[in-house]
Amino acid sequence: xxxxxxxxxxxxxxxxxxxxxxxxxxxxxxxxxxxxxxxxxxxxxxxxxxxxxxxxxxxxxxxxxxxxxxxxxxxxxxxxxxxxxxxxxxxxxxxxxxxxxxxxxxxxxxxxxxxxxxxxxxxxxxxxxxxxxxxxxxxxxxxxxxxxxxxxxxxxxxxxxxxxxxxxxxxxxxxxxxxxxxxxxxxxxxxxxxxxxxxxxxxxxxx
Numbered sequence: 001x002x003x004x005x006x007x008x009x010x011x012x013x014x015x016x017x018x019x020x021x022x023x024x025x026x027x028x029x030x031x032x033x034x035x036x037x038x039x040x041x042x043x044x045x046x047x048x049x050x051x052x053x054x055x056x057x058x059x060x061x062x063x064x065x066x067x068x069x070x071x072x073x074x075x076x077x078x079x080x081x082x083x084x085x086x087x088x089x090x091x092x093x094x095x096x097x098x099x100x101x102x103x104x105x106x107x108x109x110x111x112x113x114x115x116x117x118x119x120x121x122x123x124x125x126x127x128x129x130x131x132x133x134x135x136x137x138x139x140x141x142x143x144x145x146x147x148x149x150x151x152x153x154x155x156x157x158x159x160x161x162x163x164x165x166x167x168x169x170x171x172x173x174x175x176x177x178x179x180x181x182x183x184x185x186x187x188x189x190x191x192x193x194x195x196x197x198x199x200x201x202x203x204x205x206x207x
């Protein structure tokens with residue numbers, strides 16, 4: 001199986017290559033440092049699955065996932081993140097990923113998810129399966145934050161941590177004006193008036 005590893009940290013990419021190399025030649029891998037390079041390699045080569053980091057700077061993993069699903073609808077995609085399942089797993093599966101794994105997962109779980117993704121199947125960790133089950137039990141009226149885009153959710157969390165617009169712009173590789181636009185959308189969609197309301201909202205909803 002040929003796997004494209006997409007992560008903006010070289011040491012992470014090399015670690016994933018080493019893990020896949022330990023499985024007796026079952027996997028061949030190539031690397032990409034960002035979404036642009038990933039799409040270029042996918043268009044030129046033939047891959048069975050993509051290991052895709054959620055946080056990729058200016059073009060995050062969810063943006064790349066959207067492009068992958070548009071151009072390669074049958075390609076397996078396993079999303080990797082330092083964030084626990086509670087933060088992004090449901091968004092990943094709903095957006096078309098075959099699996100969402102925390103980077104602390106075992107090599108066995110990683111390869112199992114890859115095998116299922118290559119076969120066009122969805123792999124759910126116990127935590128993700130539990131989230132999906134609880135989500136099905138929710139009333140029809142969903143909380144306002146579920147209407148936020150993935151980038152707006154990133155900005156929301158960083159704002160709740162007390163980060164300034166300038167720091168958020170640096171962290172997400174965006175301009176200050178773009179972050180300010182996302183910030184305004186967050187306040188509007190959540191119907192919040194100030195930062196104190198926002199922090200209280202994130203604590204109330206476990207964000």
